[in-house]
Amino acid sequence: MDLNERPVIPEPVPTITEPPRAGEAHILSQQGTPLTDRAALEAPTMVSVKDLNLFYGRKQALHGINLEVGKNTVMALIGPSGCGKSTLLRCINRMNDLIDNVRIDGHVRVGQSDIYAPDVDVIGLRMRMGMVFQKSNPFPKSIYENVAYGLRVQGVKNRAVLDEAVERSLISAGLWDEVKDRLNESGLGLSGGQQQRLCIARALAVKPEVLLMDEPCSALDPLATSRIEELIFELKRDFTIVIVTHNMQQAARVSDFTAFFWMGKLIEVGLTEKLFTNPRERMTEDYISGRFG
């Protein structure tokens, strides 16, 4: 990503202008306001991917990826199905280690550490990261224990610490008011949208350095989706977020930067509004305007 890129003068974006819904008022405060946070350009690098190749067996799924994500920014990964978005996301917390026959070369840095260095503590690395999956998947435990799980795994036993973390995370995930009286009930008793916010709270409880989200809204209705989008927008104050999405409007609404992938290659990455209004590559333009994919 070229951090020296000049900020472009924002223009209303034809493909993504739709009247703001009530819940999004503070995101799109006025029509035509830049969606991208200018400060994002100066952000220090949090995640950096260098010359990354990934093979599933003999099949290459990622080809020479180079990508940087700034601290406290939101990076959206878009592209047609099967282009390697999830694969790249899972490289950032080494979840691909769990799959047999995966071979990876190149470098991924999170903060200061090269996470594919031979002496890296993978468990410790994963503790520093949060991940939210496409399908909400609360543990078969109480709401409280769901959120506390990450800290419990880290060995935290102090009740006051756990209580504080549970409350803080549920508040950040916008779920506290709905569940504060039923923390000991099963997380499976919540609605789909609530469950997904519970999963987000669970990921936030450990104050992760990076939050990885793989199509977090794809199973949700528009209202629940817009709540989560609002949430992402707020979360970026404290967290660095990489989000995979199939929804162009969503990418435009929540992200500072967007990376477009095609067949395992990174075709283009840049400021979200620039990529959506004035893409450098023909392929990107075709994709975002719905001509293929």
Place this chain on the structure above:
Amino acid sequence: MRVDRRWGDAAVTVLARGALFLVFGLALVLGLTLLLRACPMLGSLERSTLLGSAWAPAQGSFGLRTFLAGSLAVTVLALGLSVPLCLLSALYLSEHASRRLRERVQPVLDVAAGVPSVVFGLFGVMFVVPGVAALGRLLGVPTTGYSLLAGGLVLALMAAPFTLSVALDVLLAVPMGLRETALAMGATRWETAWHVVLREARGGLLVAVVMGFARAFGETLAVMMVVGNVAVLPTSLFGPAYPLSALLANTYGEMMSIPRMEGALMSAALLLFLATGAVSCAATLVLRRMRRLG
């Protein structure tokens, strides 16, 4: 066209409902027959003889307590031996083993689960009984080898492929996403297995164990061949036992020649029938309760 399809639909519904009634009806008829035939022995005077522990048909005492205790002892012993091992192996196969290993083991389990019980019985007579006898000598316990322990071991061996196979299916049905979430939070594989997979799967695992129990409780031939079949209350692992099912199989021939024997045996059969039924019902209830609590 439309009408035809509707007719077809109705026909299938009727057929399916009929099949259901047939199955339930047969079970009901079986239960009722047992009950009717056992009736002469279920009268108030005879109940005390049935509940007693003396078994001497010629003298008219038909105490079933010994046999019930024999069935319970063999079954509990078998489950105690096989369930922990099966659960651990299933966990290993589902959480740790490579897919290749898993795919090799599964068909072996299916074959093993289908081996007729007489084969297990023969194996027991040839290897387990002498083994138990040798162990007895080593420990200074006089035993022929035909014992509760031999019965428990053979039954455990027999139940293992089935229990393991069902438990493995249950564990593999736990969504991958749950495991990945726990792992992504920094849990180790075994932490994930304990905290998340087992918790999610506990209902299904309970069912696996209970199904194993019901099968083991009613299992006859293999156990009968190695358990000794002496009508005494089982007190020692090395002593003989006499399960209900073995009693039925061994003595049904004398049913007609000894007065009131039929009623006694039918009561034993009824007991077997009700015990397995009750265990399954209890499991269903527990399962339902657990579902509700999540």
